[in-house]
Amino acid sequence: MLTFFSVVLAAIIFEYSNGFHDAANAIATVVSTRVLTPRQAIAMAAFFNLTGALLGGAVASTIGKGLVDTDIVTMSTVLCAVIAAFAWNIATWWFGLPSSSSHSLIGGLCGAALAAAHGNWSVIKWNAGVWPKVVVPMITSPLAGFIFGGLLMFLLFITLRQFTPHFVQSLFGKLQIFSAAWMAHSHGSNDAQKTMGIMTLALFTGTKAGRFDHLPGWLNFLKTPVFVLPTWVIGLCAVTMAVGTAAGGWRIIRTLGHRMVKLQPVHGFAAETTAALIIQVASYYGVPLSTTHVISTSIMGVGAVKRFSGMKWTVVERIIWTWLFTLPASGLIGYALARAALAL
Numbered sequence: 001m002l003t004f005f006s007v008v009l010a011a012i013i014f015e016y017s018n019g020f021h022d023a024a025n026a027i028a029t030v031v032s033t034r035v036l037t038p039r040q041a042i043a044m045a046a047f048f049n050l051t052g053a054l055l056g057g058a059v060a061s062t063i064g065k066g067l068v069d070t071d072i073v074t075m076s077t078v079l080c081a082v083i084a085a086f087a088w089n090i091a092t093w094w095f096g097l098p099s100s101s102s103h104s105l106i107g108g109l110c111g112a113a114l115a116a117a118h119g120n121w122s123v124i125k126w127n128a129g130v131w132p133k134v135v136v137p138m139i140t141s142p143l144a145g146f147i148f149g150g151l152l153m154f155l156l157f158i159t160l161r162q163f164t165p166h167f168v169q170s171l172f173g174k175l176q177i178f179s180a181a182w183m184a185h186s187h188g189s190n191d192a193q194k195t196m197g198i199m200t201l202a203l204f205t206g207t208k209a210g211r212f213d214h215l216p217g218w219l220n221f222l223k224t225p226v227f228v229l230p231t232w233v234i235g236l237c238a239v240t241m242a243v244g245t246a247a248g249g250w251r252i253i254r255t256l257g258h259r260m261v262k263l264q265p266v267h268g269f270a271a272e273t274t275a276a277l278i279i280q281v282a283s284y285y286g287v288p289l290s291t292t293h294v295i296s297t298s299i300m301g302v303g304a305v306k307r308f309s310g311m312k313w314t315v316v317e318r319i320i321w322t323w324l325f326t327l328p329a330s331g332l333i334g335y336a337l338a339r340a341a342l343a344l
Contacts, residue, residue: 019244052188053238058286063197084108111334149301
């Protein structure tokens with residue numbers, strides 16, 4: 001039981017870190033355009049992350065049973081995966097770099113499962129899970145964000161060119177509140193699901209191993225003989241992410257909203273609408289997308305249409321390098337932790 005409670009504690013800490021690390025991405029543009037103050041934006045994002053997290057479950061199923069062989073996974077494996085993801089999250093947050101909580105969790109889980117299987121790579125579901133639902137979207141979703149963000153911005157330029165700047169500023173100052181709320185909601189529908197999947201995986205493997213057989217009756221809610229998201233797990237993860245969001249992610253907001261490209265409300269609306277749509281579609285199909293990748297490249301696409309020379313490519317380059325390192329780095333940490341746990 002100590003291992004299980006450690007998993008729950010680590011998962012809650014990870015979800016909280018996800019709140020202040022990733023959820024800031026949902027509100028960076030609305031803060032940088034000065035449509036909302038940081039406090040207003042964070043309060044709104046916390047609420048809509050909560051609503052998004054309470055809906056759906058396809059992404060949680062992908063994380064919990066679609067990426068690695070659950071017969072190999074133990075509670076220790078899950079614990080090592082979460083600790084690896086948390087360690088990478090904190091490292092990138094400390095340096096103010098947008099990475100991906102999603103890919104750090106997936107990398108940690110794959111690395112820990114590989115260690116639990118003593119180096120047998122068949123434990124990772126490459127063809128049915130990792131390749132189509134992680135690797136391909138990792139490449140295509142940033143491209144989609146950049147292309148569709150730029151396309152939407154171009155269409156808005158054509159449509160709005162006969163209106164006065166004051167009218168456009170006033171209109172999109174209001175519309176951006178709705179696009180930011182949708183972005184936060186879609187973030188919750190995808191990112192909060194990942195920790196739900198990890199916690200349910202721990203419950204499922206614990207039940208299968210008989211860890212909960214001798215518990216008192218009032219703890220029977222922990223028994224999960226089939227992989228179905230328990231209501232209490234959904235509620236706990238949703239509230240934790242909302243609280244983490246409320247704590248704020250000021251460094252990431254500054255990187256995304258100010259340092260990559262200067263934005264006006266119309267640009268923020270285009271970036272958020274593009275990202276929210278892509279993430280919402282991914283959530284529906286159970287694809288654990290990186291919300292960071294999508295909102296960052298949507299901002300880049302909008303900025304490139306606005307003024308290509310205005311893009312600050314040194315910041316973009318740092319972000320890309322962080323993305324490339326997230327999966328292997330968190331996987332290596334997860335593998336090392338799981339090997340150490342097996343040696344004890």
